[in-house]
Amino acid sequence: MDGPRFQPVRTVRAYERIVEQVEQAVESGELRPGERLPSERDLMVQFSVSRSTVREALRVLQARGLVRSRPGDPNGAEVMPFTPAALHKSMTTLARVDELSLAELVQFRMVLEGAAYLLAARLHTPAQLAEMDDAIARMRAADGYESFSAADVDFHDAVARASGNKLIQICSDVVRSIVLDLIADKIRAPEQRRRSIAHHEEALAAVRAGDGPLAARLARQALSDFYSPYLPDGALDELLE
Amino acid sequence: MDGPRFQPVRTVRAYERIVEQVEQAVESGELRPGERLPSERDLMVQFSVSRSTVREALRVLQARGLVRSRPGDPNGAEVMPFTPAALHKSMTTLARVDELSLAELVQFRMVLEGAAYLLAARLHTPAQLAEMDDAIARMRAADGYESFSAADVDFHDAVARASGNKLIQICSDVVRSIVLDLIADKIRAPEQRRRSIAHHEEALAAVRAGDGPLAARLARQALSDFYSPYLPDGALDELLE
């Protein structure tokens, strides 16, 4: 049985080949964000396929967030700058299909935010600290849950950016929005906001002082406090050293 | 200017409506993995659209990993169990477009693996420990890079599973394969393998002893050692407390 090692043949659909080619052009930088693809009618000539096939390929590319098309646009589809939308979508699906529990999501947030604070404490710039100060000020001034939440998101985003790691930033953002979405219907007591602000201030002080481990621990603690009412008892304890 | 607050109208394409409906059916559990969608010709009747529109919707659903279709199948498209394939794809794209540096990816791995070890140290089962032992044995017995790498992956996967957090497990897996892919062309000295095995054994001992923080630190250290040759000096130091 040691004859020539044949590979299983993979029947490749025409539209997949188109997707591959365009994808590769984008990834190699040959096609840059903002540039335009030829029109569908041009593409069908270039790839010598029918328009349906071109369109199916474009649908896949669009689902992956690589291009966007607009009806009536005299140019072809636009190559998009990267957005975490596709990442967000697939993670949301993962969470919705109930493969993921809320506890797992919050745990993941604790891990990511902890890392973000740890890094931010060591790498922050004065401008980023100012952003965090500003966000906390807006949290304190907020007159409703919506404005409070917006400022809160801004704060966390500033920390994530200060971490210098875009992947941490993106994933934090995605997971945060999923978690907030899942508990959106639950009521948040205004009293919780005061405690939340205090937590943020403590963590920010640690960041400012350059004490990464402390900042990380405070961040995890704050998340645990905030979300434990929605979770089984002790679900997050493992991450609070 | 305080008239009725009009919402900007969003023109919804027909195929998007189909995607939404099917997606919702899958997420709500109305359609379970393994079940079949009606055939395209049936769907065009049910949605009262043309087959092209149905097909474009199916392409999007397929790109999201929700369904799969096979030519000639007398049943319709199959609803897929969740796979992180879509997640993997979008993260790979993110890395390929050069939005992400190798350093950021490895940093992210250090964060995730650290968390996995921390949790695994506290939650592991005897069976999972046995899997880790077995993987290390196979690493030691490996006669080539390929078998070594496979055993290595098994080890890390066992740890990730022992963490009890599927999101950590999936993301670790995705990021690991991306990183390995990025440095695949670089040569790994066999001498590195011995050191790697020693690192794994140390970390496993810490896991077995239930010392999560130690296991996490060792795991991060091991990753840092392994990848630092491919990275700018000090790129990972921030995560080694």
Next chain:
DNA sequence: GCTAGTGCACTGGTCTGACCAGTAGGCTAC
């Protein structure tokens, strides 16, 4: 001369109807 308005030539979105190569399951011939 310059601007405001109007066509027009294009775009993407959708539809219709057709053909092909596969597959599975029932039917027939052995």
Next chain:
DNA sequence: GTAGCCTACTGGTCAGACCAGTGCACTAGC
């Protein structure tokens, strides 16, 4: 009873058509 064929499906692809939009060049009015 079984091996093999037949048929009625499937998804993949093609061709050609229509529509509602969009941007731009051109023109009519100032």
